[in-house]
Amino acid sequence: MTANQSFKHALMQKDAQDPLYSFRERFQISEGLVYLDGNSLGPLPKSTPARLAQVAEREWGEGLIRSWNSAGWIDLPQRIGDKIARLIGANAGEVIVADSTSVNLFKVLAATLKMNAGRRVILSQRDNFPTDLYMAQGLIGLTGAHELLLVEAEDIAEAIDQNTAVVMLTHVNYRTGALHDMAAITQAAHAKGALVVWDLAHSAGALPVSLNTAQADFAIGCGYKYLNGGPGAPAFVFVAKRHQPKFVQPLTGWLGHANPFAFDATYAPADGILRALCGTPPVLSMAALEVGVDLMLEADTNLIRRKSLQLADDFIALVEQRCGRHGLQLVTPREPALRGSQVCFAHPQAFAIMQALIANGVIGDFRAPDILRFGFAPLVVRFADVWNAIDTLARILDECVWDQSVFTQKGKVT
Numbered sequence: 465m466t467a468n469q470s471f472k473h474a475l476m477q478k479d480a481q482d483p484l485y486s487f488r489e490r491f492q493i494s495e496g497l498v499y500l501d502g503n504s505l506g507p508l509p510k511s512t513p514a515r516l517a518q519v520a521e522r523e524w525g526e527g528l529i530r531s532w533n534s535a536g537w538i539d540l541p542q543r544i545g546d547k548i549a550r551l552i553g554a555n556a557g558e559v560i561v562a563d564s565t566s567v568n569l570f571k572v573l574a575a576t577l578k579m580n581a582g583r584r585v586i587l588s589q590r591d592n593f594p595t596d597l598y599m600a601q602g603l604i605g606l607t608g609a610h611e612l613l614l615v616e617a618e619d620i621a622e623a624i625d626q627n628t629a630v631v632m633l634t635h636v637n638y639r640t641g642a643l644h645d646m647a648a649i650t651q652a653a654h655a656k657g658a659l660v661v662w663d664l665a666h667s668a669g670a671l672p673v674s675l676n677t678a679q680a681d682f683a684i685g686c687g688y689k690y691l692n693g694g695p696g697a698p699a700f701v702f703v704a705k706r707h708q709p710k711f712v713q714p715l716t717g718w719l720g721h722a723n724p725f726a727f728d729a730t731y732a733p734a735d736g737i738l739r740a741l742c743g744t745p746p747v748l749s750m751a752a753l754e755v756g757v758d759l760m761l762e763a764d765t766n767l768i769r770r771k772s773l774q775l776a777d778d779f780i781a782l783v784e785q786r787c788g789r790h791g792l793q794l795v796t797p798r799e800p801a802l803r804g805s806q807v808c809f810a811h812p813q814a815f816a817i818m819q820a821l822i823a824n825g826v827i828g829d830f831r832a833p834d835i836l837r838f839g840f841a842p843l844v845v846r847f848a849d850v851w852n853a854i855d856t857l858a859r860i861l862d863e864c865v866w867d868q869s870v871f872t873q874k875g876k877v878t
């Protein structure tokens with residue numbers, strides 16, 4: 465056997481022995497499509513459409529407004545939050561589903577500035593996801609009294625000092641896939657009296673997260689990525705139990721009120737995590753998210769992690785074996801313990817190469833300025849997909865398939 469054949473054979477064997485293999489059947493993914501973008505938009509669980517139809521036709525159509533109570537709509541944010549808590553090492557009552565990741569970040573960030581009044585700095589990483597930086601900038605525009613300090617990933621711990629109110633970080637970097645040591649950074653921040661906000665957009669559902677073991681303060685995360693909640697799914701927010709009595713967030717909508725249906729003229733926060741709520745939950749989107757979360761809860765997170773790292777290891781090795789001469793530069797840490805569930809390569813023609821891949825049935829994504837990003841959602845990606853993706857990638861590079869004008873046209877969303 466050639467090296468390629470034996471690699472392919474080993475991948476097929478891994479599929480045959482994969483304890484998570486049958487999960488793929490639970491999702492709708494067209495035959496022949498290689499989907500390596502579950503980190504951007506998780507695929508559709510096959511049971512979601514029926515649940516959506518039930519919520520629309522029965523609960524909304526027949527139950528009408530009664531369904532807020534009779535179908536438990538009003539409890540969805542907390543009910544799904546309690547389920548997500550199990551995926552991220554939190555307890556029931558510490559997580560709630562609401563709004564978007566960006567909005568939830570604003571809430572918790574504002575709360576930390578109040579809790580650490582007198583300290584002026586929000587510390588973050590220069591290549592954090594832009595919305596996180598933008599939300600911090602917007603908040604600073606309101607307070608007029610803080611500044612956003614951006615440093616490189618390796619300089620974070622050192623940059624924390626007596627003036628740091630909060631360290632705001634994304635656990636797994638969206639562009640490189642590099643994973644922060646949550647416990648170590650949290651500890652370093654606490655040692656200086658700073659709080660930490662963790663963005664779990666690329667962590668929840670992708671790897672075991674232990675918020676409480678790490679003594680995390682606050683976290684936020686995304687419903688439409690690895691949790692498979694559907695496009696624009698609501699997000700979640702975690703507030704550690706010990707902080708909840710002092711958690712004062714500025715988006716004081718009525719559903720975060722202690723007694724919303726008293727219709728008091730004055731805001732008074734609800735006890736516990738409920739005070740993180742603002743307005744009415746998007747019930748249809750919540751219902752879809754719950755299906756995705758329920759499905760995720762059936763899988764063992766340690767198996768998810770093991771498979772995700774194996775997929776990524778094989779992907780890296782095969783790219784190097786088959787596409788080595790084409791100048792793809794690995795920007796994801798090679799060391800498994802230092803990465804999340806994605807692998808990224810830099811290449812000057814990354815955009816056109818990704819467009820050519822997508823046109824040929826391999827969906828990953830491009831991240832400006834020059835990154836090809838491949839996500840490995842272990843419930844849907846098979847080892848055979850690794851082979852097929854790189855077979856296609858090798859052909860696109862070897863034959864310069866990417867070098868056509870159709871592959872340089874950018875849509876609104878890239």
Ligand SMILES: *Cc1c(COP(=O)(O)O)cnc(C)c1O
Nearest residue numbers: 564565566593595634638663665
């Ligand atoms: C995807 C992502 C978000 C998304 O924020 P939205 O408010 O849902 O648009 C936020 N932060 C990070 C790190 C992300 O990767």
